[in-house]
Amino acid sequence: MKELSLCPRLSKAMELLGKRWTTLIIYQLLDGSKRFNEIESSLPISGRLLSERLKELEREGIVQRTLFSEVPVRVEYNLTDKGMALKNVITGIENWSKDWL
């Protein structure tokens, strides 16, 4: 019988942020909204996974999706307040990386 001293907060957060690409996608959106293709070309990620991750982030309320019915269609993604609140965390990781990697 395991007596988990697992921190549920950290654990839940890492389920999200720990998934591959998630943090990098959020990073791309920190300086404003971007289109699907823009994110896709700014990261070495495939459309398949980008689509999956954006759906997860939308479901979690971290990213907002806006559809423009133009021709061809345009879709913009931007961070919600919940997403923007991750800015400090991401900056912290960058700083650690700068100091130690």
Add this chain to the structure above:
Amino acid sequence: MKELSLCPRLSKAMELLGKRWTTLIIYQLLDGSKRFNEIESSLPISGRLLSERLKELEREGIVQRTLFSEVPVRVEYNLTDKGMALKNVITGIENWSKDWL
């Protein structure tokens, strides 16, 4: 040809911290050294992966492994300065989680 606006610092850090269990293992070690079995029972992780992750963390200089040739053998793991420097990052994630999850 992709013109990646990928932040190499964040990217490299997330390759490490984004791996499943890594951050949770570091969290377990924030308050002092622990033995293999202690970590294993404090997280829902298998020995197989824990062993793999600890090796990665040791290789990256985040965790230090100390062997005590007792009977039965005892092995302790503790964070290096590089590992301890992640405390702020982890606290940041916890706080975000508290505020938004």
Add this chain to the structure above:
DNA sequence: GCTACAAGTTACTTTATGTAAGTAACTATA
């Protein structure tokens, strides 16, 4: 009808993770 475009989706392969059993080296107990 044919081509072009953005934003996906589908089908398939490779890699990572999960699960359970096994190993090494030694001690303590019957």
Add this chain to the structure above:
DNA sequence: TATAGTTACTTACATAAAGTAACTTGTAGC
């Protein structure tokens, strides 16, 4: 002497996640 117990791992195998590339949908212009 034989058996069981201990820690810290490994190994073998099954399942889930990620990677790759081709295909779809809706619309416009030629």
